[in-house]
Amino acid sequence: MPFNPLEWIVSTNAHYQPQRRPCLELKAQLDGFFSDELLASAGFVILDELPSPPRAQVAALGLDELLSPSAMGLTLADTYYLKPPAAGQLRVHFHELVHVVQWQALGTARFVERYLQEIRQHGYRQAPLEQMAYELEHRFALNPGSHFDAQARVLSLLGLY
Numbered sequence: 001m002p003f004n005p006l007e008w009i010v011s012t013n014a015h016y017q018p019q020r021r022p023c024l025e026l027k028a029q030l031d032g033f034f035s036d037e038l039l040a041s042a043g044f045v046i047l048d049e050l051p052s053p054p055r056a057q058v059a060a061l062g063l064d065e066l067l068s069p070s071a072m073g074l075t076l077a078d079t080y081y082l083k084p085p086a087a088g089q090l091r092v093h094f095h096e097l098v099h100v101v102q103w104q105a106l107g108t109a110r111f112v113e114r115y116l117q118e119i120r121q122h123g124y125r126q127a128p129l130e131q132m133a134y135e136l137e138h139r140f141a142l143n144p145g146s147h148f149d150a151q152a153r154v155l156s157l158l159g160l161y
């Protein structure tokens with residue numbers, strides 16, 4: 001059966017639902033960057049190993065880079081997965097929340113198609129959707145007390161505002 005990324009995303013999130021924690025837990029630190037509505041709809045799961053499709057399937061898609069052992073987080077729709085060392089780093093939460101916003105703005109099918117295409121074309125670190133997440137994460141990390149509307153910024157950068 002051919003690998004279907006969309007089915008894998010849905011089944012993975014369903015599998016980890018019992019361990020999922022709402023991002024509203026981070027409201028005190030992320031207020032002013034993300035709306036309550038976004039923080040309530042997004043959630044995170046802490047795992048020793050990030051969820052991954054079968055390695056052969058990922059390689060067939062030309063996406064080996066995504067399985068880097070150094071990866072600390074992975075966003076799948078409204079849920080992101082973090083390794084324990086990343087869970088205490090607010091900037092990593094911020095980065096993954098940018099992906100949640102991108103995902104909501106584009107819709108799952110468009111996000112996945114665009115993300116995979118960008119990784120193939122530019123590589124992981126240079127993919128525009130990643131650059132956006134790193135840029136906003138960096139801005140937050142430099143000055144966590146200086147609020148900006150991260151959701152509006154994402155929509156603007158995506159050309160969707």
Ligand SMILES: [Zn+2]
Binds near residue numbers: 095099130133
């Ligand atoms: Zn990222």
